[in-house]
Amino acid sequence: MVAAGCGGTGRELAAYSGPDGLDGLDFVTRSITLDARMGGPGPRVEEVPGGLVNAVGLPNPGLEHFLATELPWLVRAGVRVVVSIAGSTMGEYADLARRLSRAPGVAGLEVNVGAPDEVGVGLFEVREPYHSASVIAAVRREFPADRPVLAKLRPDVSRIVEGARSCHEAGATAVVIGNAVPAAFPDGRSGGLSGPAIAPVALRCVAEAHRALPDLPLIGCGGVHDLRSANAYLDAGATSVQVGTALLHDPTTVARLRADLSRSHQEM
Amino acid sequence: MSEVQGPVHVAAEVVATKRIGGYRHLTLTAPGVPERFRAGNFVAVTVDGHVARRALWVHRVRASSAFGPTLDVVVEVRGTGTAWLAAQPVGARIALTGPLGRAFALPKEAVSCLLVGEGYAAAPLFPLAERLRERGCAVSMVVSAPDEARLLSALEARRSARSVTVLTADGSVGQRGTPADHLDDLVRRSEADVVYAAGPPSVLRAAAGAAERAGAWSQVAVEVPTPCGTGLCHGCPLSVVGEDGVDRVVRACAEGPVVRGDRVRWDAL
Ligand SMILES: Cc1cc2nc3c(=O)[nH]c(=O)nc-3n(C[C@H](O)[C@H](O)[C@H](O)COP(=O)(O)OP(=O)(O)OC[C@H]3O[C@@H](n4cnc5c(N)ncnc54)[C@H](O)[C@@H]3O)c2cc1C
Ligand SMILES: Cc1cc2nc3c(=O)[nH]c(=O)nc-3n(C[C@H](O)[C@H](O)[C@H](O)COP(=O)(O)O)c2cc1C
Ligand code: FES
Numbered sequence: 001m002v003a004a005g006c007g008g009t010g011r012e013l014a015a016y017s018g019p020d021g022l023d024g025l026d027f028v029t030r031s032i033t034l035d036a037r038m039g040g041p042g043p044r045v046e047e048v049p050g051g052l053v054n055a056v057g058l059p060n061p062g063l064e065h066f067l068a069t070e071l072p073w074l075v076r077a078g079v080r081v082v083v084s085i086a087g088s089t090m091g092e093y094a095d096l097a098r099r100l101s102r103a104p105g106v107a108g109l110e111v112n113v114g115a116p117d118e119v120g121v122g123l124f125e126v127r128e129p130y131h132s133a134s135v136i137a138a139v140r141r142e143f144p145a146d147r148p149v150l151a152k153l154r155p156d157v158s159r160i161v162e163g164a165r166s167c168h169e170a171g172a173t174a175v176v177i178g179n180a181v182p183a184a185f186p187d188g189r190s191g192g193l194s195g196p197a198i199a200p201v202a203l204r205c206v207a208e209a210h211r212a213l214p215d216l217p218l219i220g221c222g223g224v225h226d227l228r229s230a231n232a233y234l235d236a237g238a239t240s241v242q243v244g245t246a247l248l249h250d251p252t253t254v255a256r257l258r259a260d261l262s263r264s265h266q267e268m
Numbered sequence: 269m270s271e272v273q274g275p276v277h278v279a280a281e282v283v284a285t286k287r288i289g290g291y292r293h294l295t296l297t298a299p300g301v302p303e304r305f306r307a308g309n310f311v312a313v314t315v316d317g318h319v320a321r322r323a324l325w326v327h328r329v330r331a332s333s334a335f336g337p338t339l340d341v342v343v344e345v346r347g348t349g350t351a352w353l354a355a356q357p358v359g360a361r362i363a364l365t366g367p368l369g370r371a372f373a374l375p376k377e378a379v380s381c382l383l384v385g386e387g388y389a390a391a392p393l394f395p396l397a398e399r400l401r402e403r404g405c406a407v408s409m410v411v412s413a414p415d416e417a418r419l420l421s422a423l424e425a426r427r428s429a430r431s432v433t434v435l436t437a438d439g440s441v442g443q444r445g446t447p448a449d450h451l452d453d454l455v456r457r458s459e460a461d462v463v464y465a466a467g468p469p470s471v472l473r474a475a476a477g478a479a480e481r482a483g484a485w486s487q488v489a490v491e492v493p494t495p496c497g498t499g500l501c502h503g504c505p506l507s508v509v510g511e512d513g514v515d516r517v518v519r520a521c522a523e524g525p526v527v528r529g530d531r532v533r534w535d536a537l
Contacts, residue, residue, distance in 0.1 A: 005502070012499035012522065015274040030502065038517040041536075045495035045503035047320040052495060059502050059517060195319050248496035248503075249319050251365060252277045 001026040002254055003221050003244030004084040004110060004152070005056065010074045016251040018259070023078035025254070028242065029070070031086035031112045034096060036062035040121075046185055051195025051223070052245055053185050057121055058086055063096060067103050075105030082150065086112040088122050090138050097142035097149075108147050111139050113167075114154035114179040116192030129159060133166035140171030148173035155181060155202040155222060161212040174217035176242065177205045181222075195245040199223025203236055210237025225253060227260045275498070276300040280313075280364035282356050283335045290417035291388055292343040292354035293327070295335075301366045302329040302337035307396035308489055308526040311341070311366030312497030315349040322349040323494045323521070325466070326367065327391035327421075342420060344388045368497055369525045372396050372487050375462055378404035382460035382484075383429070384447050384475045386412045386467030390420045392489055393466050397428035406430055408458040412447050412471070416440040431458070447471045451478035460484050465529065469537045476529025486529030490537070492520035507533035 002025065007013055010027055017025065039059025046053050060066065066083075074081045083100055087093040093111065100106050112123070113132035119125050126132045136151050143149055151167035153160065155178030164175045180192025181201060202222030209218055220233025225246035233241045246253040280298035287293075301311065305326055312321040328340040343354045356362065372392070375381070381400050385393040390411055400407050407428060412435035413419040419441060425432045433454060434442025443450070448470060455463060455478045465475030466489040479486035495503040499522035506520040508531045515533065518524065 006500055008498070008500040008502070008519075008522070016277055016498075038515075039502060039505060042505045043493055043503075044505060045320070045493075045501060047318060047495070050319070052319055054495075054501070054503065056502050059505075245319060248498075248501045249314065249321065250277065250363065251496070251498045251500065 001219065001240055001242045002028055002247065003242035004028040004112065005030040006244035006247050009070050010077070010079055013251065013254070014077065016255060018255045021077065022074075025079050026082065027074065027079045028082045028084050028110050029066070030060055031058050031084040032060050032063055032066050032096070033058060033086050034063050034092050036060065036065065048193070048197070050197030051193055052248070053183050053191040053193055054180065055117065055120075055185070055189060055191035063099060067099075071103060071105060080107045081105060082108045082110050084110040084112050084152070085139070086115070086123050088124055090124065090135060093124070093135050094138040094142050097139040101143045106147070108150060108173070109139060109143055110150040110152050110176060111136060112152050112179070114152050116154065116180045116182040117190040120190050129163040129166040132163060133170040136167045136170035136172050150174050150176050150219065152176040152179055154179045155198065155205040157201070157205050157208060160205040160209050164209045164213055164216060164218070168213065168216050174219055174239070175209065176219040176221055177209060178202045178222055194222070196223040196225060196229070199229055199232070203232055206233055206238050207236040225249070227257065227264070230257060230261065273304075275304070275366050275368050277363070277365045280362045282358050282360045282362065283338060285356070285358060289419065290344065291420065292345070293340055294343065294353070294356065295338050295340050296362070296364065297335050297338055298364050298366065301364065302331065302339045305329045305339065305367045306371035307399055308370065308372035308392050309367030310369055310497070310525060311339070311364050312368060312494065313353065314363035315352050318349060320495045321365070321497050322353070323491070323497050325389065325391035325489075327394055329395065342388045342391050344418070365498060369521055370523065370527070372464055372489070372526050374399060374403065375405065379461035380406045380408070380459050381462045381464060382408045382410065382455055382458045384410040384412070384451065384463065384465040384467070384471060385420070386447060386471045387414070387418050388420060389467045389489070389491065391466070393464060394421060394424060394428065396464060397425070401428050408454070408460070409433070410435060410447060410450070410454055412436065412467070414438065448474035451475060452481060455479060455482045455484060462487065463529070465489070469534065472529065472532070473534045476532065480530055487526055488529045488532065489526050490520055490524050490532065492524070494521045497521050507536035509533060
């Protein structure tokens with residue numbers, strides 16, 4: 001599965017996806033907001049040992065434009081589109097979910113309730129597990145029950161079990177652990193750390209959440225770049241994994257992993 | 269979707285290296301890349317042990333050589349990535365993606381073109397000059413640099429261009445000065461219909477301004493740091509004004525790196 005914000009508009013991946021193209025690819029869009037956002041100023045991404053610090057600022061064309069242009073293209077290409085949504089109020093999340101429930105070809109939603117600097121980018125603040133749970137509940141009410149709603153949480157080991165439990169109780173089909181880790185650029189600006197450096201952190205969160213909530217489907221995300229790092233999450237109890245930063249380093253990563261995983265008879 | 273056009277991700281191999289002045293020139297085989305290349309495209313390379321990719325202009329492609337099709341890049345050592353690249357010996361393998369980005373738009377008719385480049389970034393103007401010459405365009409070139417060591421291929425420029433102006437900031441070779449000092453005059457003398465520029469923002473801005481004042485079109489090749497280079501991360505913001513007059517932020521690696529000079533919001537660069 002392609003992690004939010006690391007697969008461009010989806011089209012860019014076509015060149016690197018092997019003979020089957022994008023057909024059957026599980027793709028999470030970058031987070032879509034109701035209104036268009038230009039994103040933050042540069043530099044948006046900086047390299048640090050083992051990863052990247054990013055403060056991209058959720059650039060996206062807004063829901064309307066996304067529905068008119070990007071989504072139809074992805075659906076035609078056979079992509080299983082999970083739309084990541086982000087809002088500044090609970091009402092915005094509900095609105096996004098309602099309008100996406102009517103859009104043909106949306107396989108599911110991923111609710112971004114764990115951005116590394118949500119206040120900085122103007123998103124609904126999720127300090128406590130009940131904050132994220134209430135967002136999930138609002139989204140679940142508006143989105144058909146037969147299609148998944150994923151809750152994406154930050155990999156904070158001190159809160160992850162509580163967070164995953166409350167999102168599950170609020171109706172999340174599965175929980176994605178996790179987002180980029182809150183961090184700072186060398187110049188002090190807020191951002192999120194991603195890449196191999198955070199894999200052990202997210203892995204610990206997956207393991208703890210799985211121990212406490214063995215029936216809740218978990219999706220591991222953070223530093224996956226090869227079969228071994230993917231299997232670490234699957235062994236810790238995740239049912240699948242998402243790939244973000246590794247795609248920025250090598251755009252063929254997902255195609256390669258899909259082939260490797262299907263060869264080892266596991267699902268991605 | 270089996271015949272997807274566009275870039276490929278391959279293991280490139282260094283087949284020749286040469287130090288020329290302050291730069292390291294690398295000749296690489298990269299199956300599929302030279303064949304797809306158009307002037308103004310760049311390639312993204314993986315630096316061992318680093319997550320972010322480094323972008324490099326393509327200085328030349330050869331359709332055939334003893335090694336098959338090859339491409340040349342020019343490296344100026346500034347940090348860890350470029351130091352690593354410059355140290356790669358013949359036989360080294362480098363993960364390379366390309367060709368990437370929008371190429372220079374070519375005029376439909378045989379018009380006069382002025383090409384302005386500074387430092388290593390002048391690299392994409394050389395394949396451009398050849399394309400333009402094949403189309404019967406009158407090509408004038410300005411090759412500039414802070415000093416002689418960073419002057420890129422001035423001799424080669426004379427092969428594709430009708431007239432070549434060499435500028436160095438310290439006056440070590442050619443005329444003293446920067447493109448900004450000379451561009452209005454050069455645009456006028458070359459009677460350019462199109463100005464193409466590649467270099468740091470100051471040069472691009474000067475070229476776009478001089479073109480606009482002379483009523484010419486301009487195309488500029490912009491460098492914005494590219495974490496991925498492939499359009500995936502939205503980490504390379506470039507502020508532009510759209511056809512509709514509305515401000516937009518686009519991905520320099522995907523909607524650029526070549527854009528119309530009159531569209532760039534220079535103050536944001
Ligand atoms: C479209 C494009 C074409 C380029 N073509 C060439 C070329 O032909 N020859 C050449 O020598 N260099 C070229 N560059 C710059 C090159 O890509 C390097 O990224 C840059 O020189 C810094 O790399 P470094 O690892 O040596 O420096 P470091 O300081 O170690 O780099 C750290 C990080 O900052 C980024 N970065 C810092 N400065 C720049 C910059 N000015 N531009 C882009 N990224 C930067 C790097 O990509 C890296 O992620 C080009 C850049 C772009 C965007
Ligand atoms: C450049 C960039 C942009 C991102 N954009 C989003 C986004 O829009 N929404 C979101 O939920 N996560 C976003 N993320 C977080 C990733 O989806 C992922 O959760 C995180 O980077 C950890 O996984 P990784 O180590 O595989 O990258 C982004 C990450 C990066 C590096
Ligand atoms: S560098 Fe990643 S989108 Fe341009």
